[in-house]
Structure formats: structure tokens, C-alpha cells
Amino acid sequence: MQDNAQGNARPAVTISAVASAAGVSVPTVSRVLNGRSDVAPATRERVEALLREYGYRRRGAVAPAPSGLVDLVFNDLDSPWAVEIIRGVEEALNGEGLSVVVSAIHRRGGTDSTRKWLDTLGDRASDGAILVTTDLDSFLHAELQRLNLPVIVIDPAGVPDLEVPTIGATNWTGAVAATEHLVEQNHRRIGFVAGRPGLWCSRARLDGYRAGLDAAGLAFDPSLVVPGDFDYASGFAAGVELLAREDRPSAIFAASDQMALGVYEAARQQGLRIPDDLSVIGFDDLPEASWASPPLTTVRQPLSEMGMLAARTLVRLMRGEPVESPRIELSTKLIPRASVRALA
Amino acid sequence: MQDNAQGNARPAVTISAVASAAGVSVPTVSRVLNGRSDVAPATRERVEALLREYGYRRRGAVAPAPSGLVDLVFNDLDSPWAVEIIRGVEEALNGEGLSVVVSAIHRRGGTDSTRKWLDTLGDRASDGAILVTTDLDSFLHAELQRLNLPVIVIDPAGVPDLEVPTIGATNWTGAVAATEHLVEQNHRRIGFVAGRPGLWCSRARLDGYRAGLDAAGLAFDPSLVVPGDFDYASGFAAGVELLAREDRPSAIFAASDQMALGVYEAARQQGLRIPDDLSVIGFDDLPEASWASPPLTTVRQPLSEMGMLAARTLVRLMRGEPVESPRIELSTKLIPRASVRALA
Numbered sequence: 023m024q025d026n027a028q029g030n031a032r033p034a035v036t037i038s039a040v041a042s043a044a045g046v047s048v049p050t051v052s053r054v055l056n057g058r059s060d061v062a063p064a065t066r067e068r069v070e071a072l073l074r075e076y077g078y079r080r081r082g083a084v085a086p087a088p089s090g091l092v093d094l095v096f097n098d099l100d101s102p103w104a105v106e107i108i109r110g111v112e113e114a115l116n117g118e119g120l121s122v123v124v125s126a127i128h129r130r131g132g133t134d135s136t137r138k139w140l141d142t143l144g145d146r147a148s149d150g151a152i153l154v155t156t157d158l159d160s161f162l163h164a165e166l167q168r169l170n171l172p173v174i175v176i177d178p179a180g181v182p183d184l185e186v187p188t189i190g191a192t193n194w195t196g197a198v199a200a201t202e203h204l205v206e207q208n209h210r211r212i213g214f215v216a217g218r219p220g221l222w223c224s225r226a227r228l229d230g231y232r233a234g235l236d237a238a239g240l241a242f243d244p245s246l247v248v249p250g251d252f253d254y255a256s257g258f259a260a261g262v263e264l265l266a267r268e269d270r271p272s273a274i275f276a277a278s279d280q281m282a283l284g285v286y287e288a289a290r291q292q293g294l295r296i297p298d299d300l301s302v303i304g305f306d307d308l309p310e311a312s313w314a315s316p317p318l319t320t321v322r323q324p325l326s327e328m329g330m331l332a333a334r335t336l337v338r339l340m341r342g343e344p345v346e347s348p349r350i351e352l353s354t355k356l357i358p359r360a361s362v363r364a365l366a
Numbered sequence: 367m368q369d370n371a372q373g374n375a376r377p378a379v380t381i382s383a384v385a386s387a388a389g390v391s392v393p394t395v396s397r398v399l400n401g402r403s404d405v406a407p408a409t410r411e412r413v414e415a416l417l418r419e420y421g422y423r424r425r426g427a428v429a430p431a432p433s434g435l436v437d438l439v440f441n442d443l444d445s446p447w448a449v450e451i452i453r454g455v456e457e458a459l460n461g462e463g464l465s466v467v468v469s470a471i472h473r474r475g476g477t478d479s480t481r482k483w484l485d486t487l488g489d490r491a492s493d494g495a496i497l498v499t500t501d502l503d504s505f506l507h508a509e510l511q512r513l514n515l516p517v518i519v520i521d522p523a524g525v526p527d528l529e530v531p532t533i534g535a536t537n538w539t540g541a542v543a544a545t546e547h548l549v550e551q552n553h554r555r556i557g558f559v560a561g562r563p564g565l566w567c568s569r570a571r572l573d574g575y576r577a578g579l580d581a582a583g584l585a586f587d588p589s590l591v592v593p594g595d596f597d598y599a600s601g602f603a604a605g606v607e608l609l610a611r612e613d614r615p616s617a618i619f620a621a622s623d624q625m626a627l628g629v630y631e632a633a634r635q636q637g638l639r640i641p642d643d644l645s646v647i648g649f650d651d652l653p654e655a656s657w658a659s660p661p662l663t664t665v666r667q668p669l670s671e672m673g674m675l676a677a678r679t680l681v682r683l684m685r686g687e688p689v690e691s692p693r694i695e696l697s698t699k700l701i702p703r704a705s706v707r708a709l710a
Contacts, residue, residue: 105443105444108449119486286659313598
């Protein structure tokens with residue numbers, strides 16, 4: 023498509039050649055290139071010396087950003103998180119004179135679709151990439167390493183042990199705060215609708231709920247925990263199940279706002295009013311939380327701020343500056359609205 | 367930032383030079399360049415001959431797309447429409463091997479901010495632009511003409527008489543359908559919460575409501591029309607006002623989903639249940655309409671399809687093909703859910 027001057031300037035030296043010369047693994051070289059601090063100083067020095075010797079050009083560290091483009095990549099754009107993150111990233115990069123290319127990998131398209139997208143990415147010489155992911159695709163991740171782009175992951179789901187810097191939120195702490203809020207309003211039977219199984223953020227929110235109960239001296243009752251997958255329909259089903267019991271809970275904490283809205287509808291269909299007959303708390307603070315009736319008390323996950331921080335951190339990597347920590351978590355915050363009532 | 371080979375290939379000949387040589391206005395030359403059909407054939411021929419003679423290069427018509435980038439431009443990314451449109455545009459352009467740069471003009475930044483963004487746009491040699499607008503900024507519009515980019519406007523608000531092809535939705539017809547639906551359920555006192563004043567889509571929705579009443583032989587009662595601005599808070603205020611009356615309406619049709627959700631909350635605060643005590647219809651069918659409790663009956667505006675059509679039409683313009691019509695409206699559709707009940 024273009025007479026890619028940037029493309030020709032790309033290094034012929036591969037990371038794996040440097041790794042084998044240094045006697046370290048490819049991921050270790052990646053860690054050095056990505057500015058990670060978890061590499062022994064002696065190893066870092068050896069790898070950096072070889073990178074220089076082999077003439078390996080760390081993009082952005084030598085010359086100013088060549089294309090002015092940064093890729094922001096989602097698995098799918100139907101995540102309710104997407105627009106909040108786009109807004110934060112766009113705002114931060116706009117200030118740096120950089121432009122944001124938004125892509126959805128179209129997971130349903132499989133590897134072929136991902137490869138096609140990677141070819142496009144290679145053609146236009148992006149300066150860096152921000153991946154937003156709940157499930158990190160290892161193929162994608164390896165390919166991006168191969169393209170030798172600075173990469174940051176915005177990871178609301180809390181995938182640990184990535185090879186690249188990640189930005190997350192304090193899921194566990196937020197769940198503790200939500201549970202404590204209900205306990206302070208004298209709720210003793212608190213149902214929990216869990217997030218998608220297998221994601222770390224789901225585990226962290228469940229553990230936070232347990233810790234909140236524990237701190238209040240309340241026993242954990244596994245029968246009050248109902249599985250969900252973050253989506254509305256699963257919250258509705260969980261609400262139907264919890265509210266059908268004779269000893270139904272007086273409050274339900276759902277691990278996402280959409281599931282909390284599903285609980286609202288389950289309550290309405292059983293003739294229960296919120297908050298009079300049931301208190302509800304969500305998690306995320308998407309715009310629809312404040313448009314719910316009654317407005318939903320929830321735990322705010324600062325998605326646009328996470329986008330801004332990811333963008334600023336990426337710019338530092340593009341300039342060849344190291345980052346302090348491989349993972350940064352921004353704090354969550356309880357936002358009290360009108361869906362929780364104090365029991366006597 | 368880059369050694370812009372594309373930039374050097376840009377025409378030195380200006381549209382205004384061609385216009386004055388042809389004895390026509392600058393907008394007329396733009397219409398020819400934008401493939402509009404509302405130019406007299408003789409005029410079109412004369413202008414095209416001069417464009418050839420002057421060596422004016424219509425970008426994309428002569429060579430394949432040089433940068434592979436298309437700009438998608440919003441006033442602000444906090445519109446609830448944004449992510450739906452991004453998804454449609456991204457999906458259609460991805461299939462063409464094109465990448466989507468998403469920008470917010472940051473209206474609060476004023477002309478300086480817009481100019482800075484235009485400079486960035488010029489630097490990276492975008493192949494075309496899709497503007498999403500409720501208020502067309504005439505400065506921005508003139509500057510984009512000057513850059514000589516193929517431009518399409520996605521215009522949910524219904525701004526008429528743009529110089530570029532626009533994609534909209536059938537606002538009037540959708541409002542007729544919503545009103546007819548309420549009438550068929552035997553509602554006779556139907557309140558209306560209007561959209562932001564001064565926008566054509568607001569007028570079209572109000573006129574559709576009046577036409578629907580008229581077709582049913584119901585008198586239009588101006589006291590049942592309350593102003594709004596599309597946002598939640600204005601819907602809440604309008605709901606409070608309409609429901610405080612002794613002769614309160616049995617149904618309220620709000621010109622946006624967010625205002626309809628505001629009406630929900632106004633009803634709840636007055637102890638009224640939806641749909642038992644009040645029927646409500648919205649407009650847009652954003653995701654939150656189906657997450658409302660009860661799920662909101664609304665008029666679907668096909669935002670992602672509008673995005674896809676805009677993208678496909680832009681690709682045709684980039685190839686130098688004319689488009690059939692300067693404005694295309696996609697149909698809206700009533701989506702019955704659970705917020706309307708039949709009166710006896």
C-alpha cells in the first residue's frame with residue numbers, strides 16, 4: 023500500500039538470535055526490551071550489550087515516532103468497556119500529537135483473521151499497541167513480540183504474568199468495599215453473583231466478598247454464591263435463583279453492572295422493589311449504572327483513567343524509557359446511589 | 367514525523383482555482399469531486415474537464431489508497447452512539463484491509479484544538495474521513511474540503527443540505543410507528559419528551575408523534591409535549607413534570623432511550639410501576655434499553671449498520687465512483703419489549 027520507508031529500516035536481527043547469543047530465553051530479551059524491572063541487572067546488561075552489538079534497533083528509542091499511529095486493539099467492540107477505554111486513550115494520545123487506530127480482532131474470525139490484521143499492522147508501521155483483553159491470545163501476543171512493537175495491555179480481567187506491562191484495577195479491594203458497605207447497612211444474608219469463570223478478576227471479586235464477610239464475622243455460605251459470566255442474562259438467571267429461595271438474601275452483590283441490572287429485572291418479575299425489598303450492588307460503574315431505576319450503587323472501575331495511563335506508559339516505552347512496574351492497578355471506589363437500604 | 371511521500375504528491379491546484387476557471391462556485395466543484403448527483407450534466411462535464419486539464423488529482427480515483435487509513439471523527443466520545451458506530455465502521459473497513467483512526471474533536475477545545483487535529487490528519491495522509499455529528503462545525507467542514515479528502519457524514523441528527531453524502535435514519539417514520547403502537551394499545555393521553563431543540567431529528571420525531579396522533583383521530587395537545595435534550599436528566603425532569611399532573615398521561619414517548627430511562631426513575635419516585643401504571647417508549651435502542659427493568663420498548667436506529675454503510679460508501683468515493691444519492695436514510699424499527707401495556 024505504501025512505499026514503506028519505515029518498513030525497510032526495521033531490524034533484521036531477531037530477538038531469538040539475541041537470546042541465544044546471551045544464553046537467555048526469548049521472554050527474557052522481551053522483558054529487557056519492554057523495560058521490565060524483573061530482570062537481574064547483570065542479565066540486563068549482557069542483553070543490552072548484545073542488542074547494541076547486533077545493531078538491534080529498539081523502535082522509538084533511537085528516532086522519534088515514525089508513523090504517529092498507535093493501535094488500540096479489542097477482542098470485540100461489543101464490550102461495554104470499550105468506549106470508556108477508547109475515550110481515555112484518545113484523550114491522552116491526542117495531547118501527544120499521536121493518532122489512535124481502533125481495531126477489533128474479531129475473535130470469531132480465528133487465527134486467519136488475526137493474521138490478516140497483523141499484516142495490516144505491519145504495513146502501516148504503527149509506533150506501539152495497546153491491547154484490551156479479557157483472554158490474552160498467546161498467538162497474537164507472540165506475533166506482536168515478533169513485530170517488535172512496544173506493547174501495553176489494559177487488563178480489566180487481571181491476567182497475571184504477562185510479558186508486557188499491564189494496567190488493571192483493584193478488583194479484590196473493590197469487592198471488599200462493596201461487601202463492607204452492605205454489612206454496615208446491617209445486611210447479613212448477602213448473595214453474590216460471580217463473574218466469568220477462569221478469569222482472575224472473577225476470582226479476585228469473589229475473594230474480596232469472602233474477605234468482607236470474614237472481617238465482619240459473618241460465615242461464608244457457598245449456597246449464596248451463584249455463577250455468572252458478567253452478562254445481563256446470567257445476572258437475571260442468578261437473581262431468579264437467589265430470590266426463589268425461602269430464605270432469600272436481603273442483598274445481592276453482582277460482580278458486574280450488567281448482572282446487577284439482570285438482578286433488578288428478576289426482582290421486578292417477582293414483585294420485589296429495590297431497595298425496599300432487596301438491596302443490590304454492581305461492579306464497574308458503566309454509564310447505565312446511573313441510568314438504572316433506582317440508580318445503582320456500584321464499585322467504580324476507572325476505565326478511562328486506565329486508558330489514559332496505558333497511553334502515557336506506552337509513550338514512555340516508545341521513547342525507550344523503562345517503566346517502574348510490570349503491572350499497575352488503579353484503585354476502585356464505591357459509588358453509593360439508591361439501590362441499597364439500611365436494615366433495622 | 368514521516369518523510370511523507372504522499373504529501374508531496376498532493377495537488378498544488380486548488381478547488382477555488384478550478385471553480386473560478388469553470389465559472390462556478392467552490393461548493394459546485396466540491397459536489398463534482400464528492401460524486402454528488404445534483405450537478406447539471408453540462409456543468410459536471412465542464413468542471414471535470416478543467417480538473418483534468420489542471421492536473422487536479424482526485425485522491426483515490428487515480429491510484430490505490432495510499433495510506434490505508436480512514437478517519438472516524440466524533441465531536442465527543444461520550445455519545446452513547448459512539449461505540450455502535452465504531453463497531454460498524456471498523457467491521458466494514460477491516461474487510462477492505464483499511465484501518466480506522468478514531469478521533470474526538472474535543473469541542474471544548476475550540477478552534478485551536480480542531481486545527482491541531484487537522485494538522486495531524488494532514489501529516490498522516492488519511493484516505494478519507496467519516497464524520498459523526500449532531501452539530502456540523504462549518505469551520506471543520508471547510509477545512510476538510512480544503513484537504514481534498516473524500517468525506518461522508520453519519521448524521522443521526524438529520525442535518526439537511528450538507529455538501530457531502532450523509533447517512534441518516536428515518537426519524538419521522540420511527541416516531542409515527544411508536545405513536546401508533548401506543549394508540550393500538552388504546553392509549554389516548556400520550557406525553558412526548560422532545561429531543562434537543564434546533565436539531566432536525568428532534569423536529570422529525572415530534573412531527574412523527576403528531577402525525578401518529580392525527581392518523582388515529584386524536585387531537586394534538588401541546589401541554590403534553592415537554593422539552594428535553596436527549597440526556598437522562600432532562601428525561602427525568604420531564605417525567606416529574608408530566609406525572610405530577612392530575613390528568614397525567616397513561617403513556618410517555620421519549621425521543622431518546624436515555625430520556626425514557628429518566629422517565630422510569632421519575633415514575634419510580636412517584637410510586638408508579640411500569641407498565642402497570644405508565645407505559646413508556648424510547649428511541650434509539652441502545653444496549654441499555656434491553657437492560658432496563660422492565661426492558662424498554664423502543665424504536666431502533668440502526669447505528670452500526672449506518673456505520674457500515676458509511677464505510678462502504680466512503681470506499682466507493684475513494685475509488686472515484688459516484689454515489690446515487692446525497693443522503694441515504696436507513697429505516698428505523700419498533701422493538702416491542704415490556705414497557706407498554708394495553709389499556710382496556
